[in-house]
Amino acid sequence: MAKEIRPEFFTRNVIDVARDLLGMQLVSSLDGIKCVGRIVEVEAYDGLNDQACHAFRGCTPRTNVMFGPGGYFYVYFIYGMYHCVNVVCDQADRGSAVLIRALEPLLGTETMQMRRKKPSPKLLCRGPGNLCNAMAIDRSCNGLSCLTKRRLWLEPDQVIKDSQIQTGPRVGISRSVELEWRFVIKNNPFVSKGN
DNA sequence: CTCTCGATGCGCT
DNA sequence: GCGCATCGAGAGA
Numbered sequence: 098m099a100k101e102i103r104p105e106f107f108t109r110n111v112i113d114v115a116r117d118l119l120g121m122q123l124v125s126s127l128d129g130i131k132c133v134g135r136i137v138e139v140e141a142y143d144g145l146n147d148q149a150c151h152a153f154r155g156c157t158p159r160t161n162v163m164f165g166p167g168g169y170f171y172v173y174f175i176y177g178m179y180h181c182v183n184v185v186c187d188q189a190d191r192g193s194a195v196l197i198r199a200l201e202p203l204l205g206t207e208t209m210q211m212r213r214k215k216p217s218p219k220l221l222c223r224g225p226g227n228l229c230n231a232m233a234i235d236r237s238c239n240g241l242s243c244l245t246k247r248r249l250w251l252e253p254d255q256v257i258k259d260s261q262i263q264t265g266p267r268v269g270i271s272r273s274v275e276l277e278w279r280f281v282i283k284n285n286p287f288v289s290k291g292n
Numbered sequence: 293c294t295c296t297c298g299a300t301g302c303g304c305t
Numbered sequence: 306g307c308g309c310a311t312c313g314a315g316a317g318a
Contacts (some may be wrong), residue, residue, distance in 0.1 A: 140310070147312070161304065176311050177300025183310090196310060226311045269310055 102244060102253055107167030107186045109191040114167070114186040115141040115280055116262055118195055120255035122203065123182075125232040127249060130208050134200025134222050134233050135254060138288045141278040142183070144192030152192025162240045163192045167230040170227075170249060176280040179226030182234050184243060184251070192194050200207070200232075201287040203245045224289045257265075257282055 103120075108112060118136050118246070125132045142150035144163070151173065156164040162171045167186035171194050174180055183194035200222035202209060209221050209231035222228040234249060241249045265279045268290065281288045 105318095142310075151310080154304080157303080173310085174301070175309065177302075179311050181310060198310090224311070265308070270308085 099255055102251060104168055104244065105283075107184065107243065108262050109167070109186065111141045111143050111186050111191075111195060112278065114184070115139045115195040115278070116168055116257075116259070118184060118197070118251075119262060119280060119282055120257040122252040122254045123197060123200060123232065124246070124250050124252055125205075126246075127233045130205060132205030132209055133203040134228065134232065135203055136197055136199075137201050137285045138197075138199035138281045140198060140265060140280070141197040142194050142196060144187070144194075147193075147276070149267065149270040149274075149276075150194075152194075156192070160192065163194050165189055165240075166231060170238055170241050170243060170244050172234060172236055174236060176241055180229040181225040182229055182238070182249075190288070199223050199281075199289045200228050200266070201265065201267065201285065202231075219286055223287060 118139050123134050144150055144152045152160045152163040163185055166189040169185045169186050171183040171185050171234050183196050185194045187193045203216055204222050213231050222231050238249045261283050263281050263283045264277045267279045268278055
């Protein structure tokens with residue numbers, strides 16, 4: 098946790114940002130309670146070039162944040178009961194973002210267990226809907242800066258080497274399934290599917 | 293272990 | 306109306 102993340106970190110190609118987000122910490126603070134998890138699984142969504150991306154059909158009230166500059170959270174509500182959190186990246190108007198799919202719980206584990214009613218640490222933050230539940234992430238977090246340490250933010254932690262990253266197809270989509278834009282830390286027990 | 297299916301709200305065609 | 310970047314319960318093998 099030595100250095101700070103620079104704003105330019107986010108205004109790069111979505112694939113590069115996705116890979117570099119692995120190992121970083123996602124921090125949530127609510128009512129004075131802090132929860133921290135290490136990012137171990139992500140997926141890249143490349144805006145107007147990517148049929149599976151919410152931004153593919155252009156800028157709407159929902160996708161508005163994705164068309165802003167990199168460095169902000171895009172949170173959406175899905176299947177009537179779950180939230181998913183993304184990190185917007187690249188230049189404004191690209192519409193690209195990185196979905197956070199799993200965390201390794203580091204701090205505030207008991208709070209997360211209460212929110213999820215699940216005792217097993219391995220299952221606590223496994224899957225995008227589950228991790229948002231554990232970290233109390235909802236649509237009120239949409240549009241927040243990733244660098245403002247108030248409600249939800251990112252902090253540097255481990256640097257993951259390319260040789261420690263495993264690539265595969267994205268989960269749960271029906272279009273552009275051939276793109277291998279899911280990235281996980283090899284052999285990490287907290288990812289949402291076996292590696 | 294694998295597979296199917298229902299829950300449930302909302303953005304878009 | 307349809308379909309969705311999900312999850313977990315329940316059935317079957």
